[in-house]
Amino acid sequence: MHVTPHQHLCYTKQGMTDSLTPSKRPPASLLLALYFGFALTGIGTNLLGCALPALSTGWKLSDSAAGLLFAAQFAGSASGALLVQSRLDWTILRGYFFVIACGMCIAFSHGHLAPLFFIGFGFGLGHAMTATSMAFGRIYSTSRGASLSLLNAAWGLGAVICPWIASSWARFHASMWLFLAIALASLPPFLYLLARRNVLAAHSEEIDVSRNGRAAFSALIHIAVFAFLYVGVEASVSGWMMTYIHRLPASGEMFPPIITSLFWISLLCGRTAAPAFLRQISESSLLSISLVVALTSTGLLLLSHTSLQSLGCATLIGFTLAPVFPLCISRLLGLTDDPTQSRWVFAVSGLGGAVLPWMTGQFAALQNSLRIGLLVPLLATGMMLLLHVRTRSVPQIP
Secondary structure: OOOOOOOOOEEEOOEEEOOOOHHHOOOHHHHHHHHHHHHHHHHHHHHHHHHHHHHHHHOOOOHHHHHHHHHHHHHHHHHHHHOOOOOHHHHHHHHHHHHHHHHHHHHHHOOOOHHHHHHHHHHHHHHHHHHHHHHHHHHOOOOHHHHHHHHHHHHHHHHHHHHHHHHHHHOOOOOOHHHHHHHHHHHHHHHHHHHOHHHHHHHOOOOOHHHHOOOOHHHHHHHHHHHHHHHHHHHHHHHHHHHHHHOOOOOOOOHHHHHHHHHHHHHHHHHHHHHHHHOOOOHHHHHHHHHHHHHHHHHHHHHOOOHHHHHHHHHHHHHHHOOHHHHHHHHHHHHOOOHHHHHHHHHHHHHHHHHHHHHHHHHHHHHOOHHHHOHHHHHHHHHHHHHHHHHOOOOOOO
16 A cells, blocks of 8 residues: 655645645644544444443343444444545534434434434444545645544544443443433534634645546555455454453453453554654555564464463554554545545445454354454455555555
């Protein structure tokens, strides 16, 4: 997924301008609002899973009905990514509006029409996350990999603190009110971005497609497959990690949650550290190193037989997977700045989070061994490495 180190130029209606000149830097308050909102989407994306045990009890949900809520949020998120418009300022605002409105509806629904509201909630998350990533790709066209790594670190921070928030909240309040809390927390960035919409629009200007050209469909297919595999690998490893560690000999009750938490913490640290690495090596080199080490670490995880061995492997997997998705999105936005060409790639990537964890469970059940099931993310990581080697020389936007 090679991005050439020379300075990229972004195209606007007014012409071709360098998006990183000091006069074009967005106000710090605008960036803070976007980062804060993106961290909230990290919480919102993982909130259902963290609150589900309490929601199932309070709303008297069967496992089938609870699974429908996941499907509803996933379908909404994929639709939100697919329907992103070129006017990214309005798309971001529309996304947070859906998060606020549907979060409130979930809180007051008492379980009635919950799948419908979760579709809207997921739609808002997918809309806001995709549009914000595209906006950062335009704002920082000369350093997409570094800027998207930091942006995704904000998302990772939300994902890391979400279980802690949910467990602490459940001690004092009903879990359904968490969705009201996330809605209210989304109000400040929504209102600020609404008030500064003209500033946001100026820094995420609609592109001139006639000058930008169209990316090769085959290149977009490769990136879509790569993103699909990455999201699936991350979801498979993180989703099955606790169960896998729990089944190791003498793992005890303490190690599984600690090791799973370390995976997410190392993922967050890796994305925060990625800009520093990118000052020394190219995006393509960092991606190559990350995939090779992640592949090796995942293989070692499957060969581990103690909790301490697994702890080191899980930490290394999280740290080396960290820059992969931001660099993949950097590659995508380097090929095309046009949402009509790129938005479906974001939608396809989300499918990986549903398909690969399911395949892992199916293989584990078939062979009666989760160790065998986890060959799915191992092979998927190998496929990502092969795709990267094949597509690293594809040219970017001039």
